Amino acid sequence: MPLPYSKKVLELFRNPKNLGRMDDATVHAVAGNPACGDMITFYLKINDEDVIERATFESYGCAANIATSSILTEMIKGKSLEEAWGISWKRIAEEVGGLPSIKFHCGILAVGALRRAIRLYYKRKGAAPSWMPERLTFEEKQALEEEELAEVLSKRVGGGGADV
Numbered sequence: 001m002p003l004p005y006s007k008k009v010l011e012l013f014r015n016p017k018n019l020g021r022m023d024d025a026t027v028h029a030v031a032g033n034p035a036c037g038d039m040i041t042f043y044l045k046i047n048d049e050d051v052i053e054r055a056t057f058e059s060y061g062c063a064a065n066i067a068t069s070s071i072l073t074e075m076i077k078g079k080s081l082e083e084a085w086g087i088s089w090k091r092i093a094e095e096v097g098g099l100p101s102i103k104f105h106c107g108i109l110a111v112g113a114l115r116r117a118i119r120l121y122y123k124r125k126g127a128a129p130s131w132m133p134e135r136l137t138f139e140e141k142q143a144l145e146e147e148e149l150a151e152v153l154s155k156r157v158g159g160g161g162a163d164v
């Protein structure tokens with residue numbers, strides 16, 4: 001039975017905005033979701049005032065992930081990094097007309113990848129802003145780096161700890 005996707009999700013899935021690699025990105029982050037093993041890359045072009053001039057993404061995820069990533073790249077264009085950081089996965093789920101509950105993690109992955117890119121940007125600068133939490137947020141923890149994801153998945157395949 002097909003999933004009850006909203007019209008907007010299907011429209012963005014078929015015709016995503018800002019899809020593709022950005023060669024002159026200021027920063028990018030690759031993140032995968034342990035719930036499904038899908039990966040996403042978020043690219044940001046950031047100016048000297050810490051404002052996002054452009055954002056693109058590559059997704060190896062499902063329709064929900066492509067739709068939420070696409071709308072997120074649109075929502076953060078022209079926003080400060082602080083404003084972009086504050087966008088919750090619930091808000092993007094609303095923007096795409098809602099998500100089936102088994103697809104919430106797909107929107108969480110989009111937000112997590114964006115936040116990982118922002119955190120990396122400040123890490124490279126060597127100074128984290130006061131609004132950024134020191135600890136990883138829930139969304140970042142759900143958007144694992146490639147190595148972490150591979151480890152989680154290999155444990156799962158190996159039967160949860162059969163491997164040494």
Ligand code: FES
Nearest residue numbers: 036038061062106
């Ligand atoms: S099922 Fe993996 S991103 Fe949607």
